[in-house]
Amino acid sequence: MDPLIRVDHISKSYGSHVILKDISLEIRQREILAVIGPSGAGKSTFIRCINGLEQVDSGSVSVHGQTVTSSASVAGRVGMVFQQFNLFPHYTAIDNIAAPLQTIKKMSRSRARERAAELLASVKLSDKALQYPATLSGGQQQRLAIARALSMSPDIMLFDEPTSSLDPELAHEVFDTIQTLAERHMTLVLVTHQMNMVKHFATRVLFLENGGIFFDGTFEDLTGAADPRIRQFLKKIYP
Amino acid sequence: MSLDFSFLIPYIPQLAAAARVTLFIGVSSFVLALAVSVLVGVLRSGRLPWIADFLLGVYVEIFRNTPLLIQLFFIYYGLPTFGIVLTPVTAAVIGLSLNSGAYMSEVVRAAISSVNKGQYEAAFCLGYSRYQVFLHIVLPQAFRIALPTLMNYFTTMIKETSLVSVLSIAELTRVGSQIYARTLSPFEIYITIGAVYFVMTYSVALVSRWIEKKGIKWTP
Numbered sequence: 463m464d465p466l467i468r469v470d471h472i473s474k475s476y477g478s479h480v481i482l483k484d485i486s487l488e489i490r491q492r493e494i495l496a497v498i499g500p501s502g503a504g505k506s507t508f509i510r511c512i513n514g515l516e517q518v519d520s521g522s523v524s525v526h527g528q529t530v531t532s533s534a535s536v537a538g539r540v541g542m543v544f545q546q547f548n549l550f551p552h553y554t555a556i557d558n559i560a561a562p563l564q565t566i567k568k569m570s571r572s573r574a575r576e577r578a579a580e581l582l583a584s585v586k587l588s589d590k591a592l593q594y595p596a597t598l599s600g601g602q603q604q605r606l607a608i609a610r611a612l613s614m615s616p617d618i619m620l621f622d623e624p625t626s627s628l629d630p631e632l633a634h635e636v637f638d639t640i641q642t643l644a645e646r647h648m649t650l651v652l653v654t655h656q657m658n659m660v661k662h663f664a665t666r667v668l669f670l671e672n673g674g675i676f677f678d679g680t681f682e683d684l685t686g687a688a689d690p691r692i693r694q695f696l697k698k699i700y701p
Numbered sequence: 702m703s704l705d706f707s708f709l710i711p712y713i714p715q716l717a718a719a720a721r722v723t724l725f726i727g728v729s730s731f732v733l734a735l736a737v738s739v740l741v742g743v744l745r746s747g748r749l750p751w752i753a754d755f756l757l758g759v760y761v762e763i764f765r766n767t768p769l770l771i772q773l774f775f776i777y778y779g780l781p782t783f784g785i786v787l788t789p790v791t792a793a794v795i796g797l798s799l800n801s802g803a804y805m806s807e808v809v810r811a812a813i814s815s816v817n818k819g820q821y822e823a824a825f826c827l828g829y830s831r832y833q834v835f836l837h838i839v840l841p842q843a844f845r846i847a848l849p850t851l852m853n854y855f856t857t858m859i860k861e862t863s864l865v866s867v868l869s870i871a872e873l874t875r876v877g878s879q880i881y882a883r884t885l886s887p888f889e890i891y892i893t894i895g896a897v898y899f900v901m902t903y904s905v906a907l908v909s910r911w912i913e914k915k916g917i918k919w920t921p
C-alpha cells in the first residue's frame with residue numbers, strides 16, 4: 463500500500479538555528495505514530511511541516527502523493543489538534559463545528575448543524591452545544607477541538623501535545639476520545655510527553671533529538687533499547 | 702448671587718435646534734470615522750504594497766500630530782484655494798471624521814493584531830481562505846476588543862464638536878455664546894449647555910456598556 467504521508471529529506475532552520483535535519487519517513491494508513499523527544503527537539507516543527515503550517519527549507523512532504531506547499535494544500539485532509547485548543551471563542555460549541563462546515567464545505571445551516579450535533583455526540587458534548595468555549599473545561603474544549611477537526615473528514619489527525627495543558631482527570635477524557643479514533647483505525651500522529659499515551663496507542667514510536675530521528679520502532683523496542691540517551695530520557699519521563 | 706434659569710425659556714427652541722445640529726455632526730462624523738478607521742485599520746494590518754502603506758501612514762500621522770482646529774480651518778478656508786468649496790457643516794464633518802478616523806484606525810489595527818495567531822492556524826488547517834479567516838474569525842474578535850475604545854472616541858468626538866463653532870455653525874457652543882451675549886448670564890447658560898453635552902456623552906457611554914454586556918454574549 464502506498465504510504466499516506468511521505469516525508470522526503472526535509473530540513474528546516476530558523477535563521478542559523480537548525481531545527482530539522484534531513485528527516486525522511488513514511489507514515490502508512492492506520493498507523494498510530496507517537497513522536498517523543500526532549501523539549502526543543504523539533505517535534506512541533508515536524509508535524510507543522512506535515513500540515514503546511516511551516517514551510518520546509520529543503521526536501522518535501524506529500525500527502526496521498528500530493529506535495530504540501532502550504533496549509534491550504536492539505537487543509538481538511540490533515541486534521542490538527544493544538545495544545546492550546548484554538549477554538550473560536552465567538553462561536554458556541556456547535557457553531558465551532560457548524561460554521562466551518564458552512565464556510566468551507568458550503569453546507570446549508572441546517573445540514574451543518576445536524577452534522578455538528580452528531581460530532582458533538584461522538585465526543586460526548588451534546589449537552590454543551592450552546593455554550594461558548596470559555597465556559598467549557600479544558601478537557602471539554604479539547605474534545606470539541608477534536609470534533610471540529612474531524613468534521614472535515616481528514617485522512618489523518620495530528621495531535622500536538624493534546625493533553626499537556628490539562629489536569630490528569632481531564633486528560634483522561636481526551637485520552638478516551640483518542641481511543642475511539644484508534645478503534646476506528648484512523649491514522650494518527652501523536653506528539654506527547656506522556657508515556658502512558660505512547661504505550662497505550664502507539665503502533666510506532668519516533669524519538670526525535672536535535673532535529674534528527676534518533677529512534678524509530680515499536681514501544682517494546684524503545685523500552686528495551688540499550689542506548690544510554692534513550693534510557694536517560696525514558697527514566698526522566700517514565701520512571 | 703441668585704440663580705434663575707427662567708430667562709432661558711424663550712431660548713429653548715433655539716437650544717433644541719442647536720443640540721440637534723451638535724448631535725447630527727457628532728453622529729455622522731462618528732459613523733464616517735468608523736468607516737474610515739475600519740478601512741484604514743484593516744488595510745494597514747494586511748500586506749499592502751509599501752507605497753499604499755506609506756500613504757495611509759502619512760494620513761494617520763498628519764491628522765494625529767496637528768491640532769484639530771488647524772485641520773478644520775484648512776478644510777473650510779484652505780481647500781477653496783483648490784476649488785473645493787464646502788458648507789461649514791460638511792467641512793466640520795469631514796474634519797472631525799478624518800481626525801478621529803486616524804486615531805481610531807490605530808485602535809482597529811491594534812485590535813486585529815491582538816487576535817491570537819492560533820486562531821489563524823486553526824482556521825487554515827480546517828480550510829479557511831485568508832479572506833474567510835479575516836471575515837469570519839478575526840474581525841468579530843477584533844470588534845469585541847476595539848469596541849470599548851471606539852465608543853470612547855465617540856464621546857470624545859461629541860465634545861470636540863464644540864470646536865466647529867469657529868466655522869459659524871449654529872451648534873450648542875456657538876448658540877450658547879450668542880445667548881450669553883444677549884442675556885449676560887454666563888453661569889446659567891454654560892451650565893445648561895454643559896448639561897446637554899453631558900446627557901449626550903453619558904448616553905453613549907451607557908449604550909456602549911449595554912452592548913458590551915448584553916450585545917456580545919461570548920468571552921475570550
Ligand SMILES: Nc1ncnc2c1ncn2[C@@H]1O[C@H](COP(=O)(O)OP(=O)(O)OP(=O)(O)O)[C@@H](O)[C@H]1O
Nearest residue numbers: 476479481499500501502503504505506507508623
Ligand atoms: N517561529 C520560530 N522562530 C524561531 N525559532 C523557533 C520557532 N519555532 C520554533 N523555534 C525553535 O525551534 C526549536 C524546536 O521547536 P519545537 O517547538 O519544534 O520543539 P518541540 O520538540 O515541539 O518542543 P516542546 O516539547 O517544548 O514543545 C526550539 O528551539 C524553538 O525555540
Ligand SMILES: [Mg+2]
Nearest residue numbers: 505506507622
Ligand atoms: Mg512542541
